[in-house]
Amino acid sequence: IFGPLDRLSPVILKDEWGPVAFLPMPYSEPARVRVMMNKLGMEEAEKVKTYEEAEKILSSRMLSLLPDEGEGMRKIALAHVYAAGGMSSESERPLSIGGYDQIPDEVFAPYDYTALGHLHRPQKTKRDSEKIQYSGSLMRYSFDEVRQKKGIIVGTIDGEGNVSTTFREMLPLHQVREIQGSFADIMAKEGSEDYLQIVLTDSEPVIDAMPKLREKYPNALGVEQDMGYKDDDGERRIRLESMSDEDIFRAFVSHFREQELAEEEEKLSQEVWEEVYRKENAK
Structure with a gap:
């Protein structure tokens, strides 16, 4: 778990081939990145306006904190973003409107692998590439997600930085x-x-x-x-002026329910119409 942007630093682990750097990039609005830049004395903070620009600055900052041998080091980004190509669900908090917040894959070009967070659906940003992926949420957080598989991505990285991944589904106690x-x-x-x-x-x-x-x-x-009613398509194919009230009602039911009035419904509707006419005639 990583905190304030101005206090972020890479985490470096080692395997049989040497060090692997994990570079954290928490969710960051452009305004927050500008605040970070001002705190750290970085120039041109006022020019950072978009999420893409903010993410590039954050990435550049993380890469600059790598030790001297970092140039050849294998690098994995941990980024909380709305990546271009990702499909959202109704339970995610929208970051902005109209795609302004979407981050293109090119931002993550310096990394051997990018583990993404924010979208709840497990997915790749590009169908033919394992390099940038969302593992998705561990549980379903809305009924929009009932058909989504939930789990984790298990990845391996070799000495050359080549990554292979496997999705492992996890089943909760209560679905x-x-x-x-x-x-x-x-x-x-x-x-x-x-x-x-x-x-x-x-x-x-x-x-x-x-x-x-x-x-x-x-x-x-x-x-x-769900009583079988369909949404109104806005089209009208009947001439109301040539129809009785009863016919209009029958046409309405037939259009939205796609079935005629049942015998008992017909009887009840006739009783209602008779009551309506009786009250109108009494005026």
């Missing part, structure tokens, strides 16, 4: 996952202590669903009901 089905079917399943998003597919509303579901799924975090 974060989504289950879907009718209320009756879900309640008939074996209970679970996983952290669940439950999607009910019943065609009729389920009253007090969550308290009932938590009797069997104590760690249920959310419940929603």
Whole structure:
């Protein structure tokens, strides 16, 4: 764990081929890098405006702290950034808007390997390269991540600085996952202590669903009901002026639910329309 930017320093370990330098680059807004530069008496701090410029300064600073033999030393960057080419999830705190914060791979060219942090999905910034990777978060932090594998990257580096990596999946005691089905079917399943998003597919509303579901799924975090309605595409293919109120209602249901009114629904809707007309005629 590394603290204030002006107190960072490389960590140097050794293997059978010699020293390997790990260079920390914590998440750093341009303003914080400017503060670091002023504290350290570095020139042209006022010119650092973008995340890319800030990361280049931070990298240059770390490389300058290597001992004299550092030129031929194998180097691994530890960087908390939003790297260009990375895919985010809904649980990550956005760093900025519009790609202004994205760091290109070229910033990490001086390193044999770059271990990235910030994005929760394990991924490479370039499909055909193992040199720059996110290991991702160890756990799922939102239901947007339920289909992501979680784990660690185990890497080896040889004497020439060539790196090979393997992703090892880790399974937590309680998973974060989504289950879907009718209320009756879900309640008939074996209970679970996983952290669940439950999607009910019943065609009729389920009253007090969550308290009932938590009797069997104590760690249920959310419940929603998918009654088959689709989003409005904005297109209108009907002529309202030539249709009765009842026909408009039937067309509305058919469009959004993609099925006609059931017999009981038709009966109930007729009762409602009769009540509406009765009140209108009474005015």
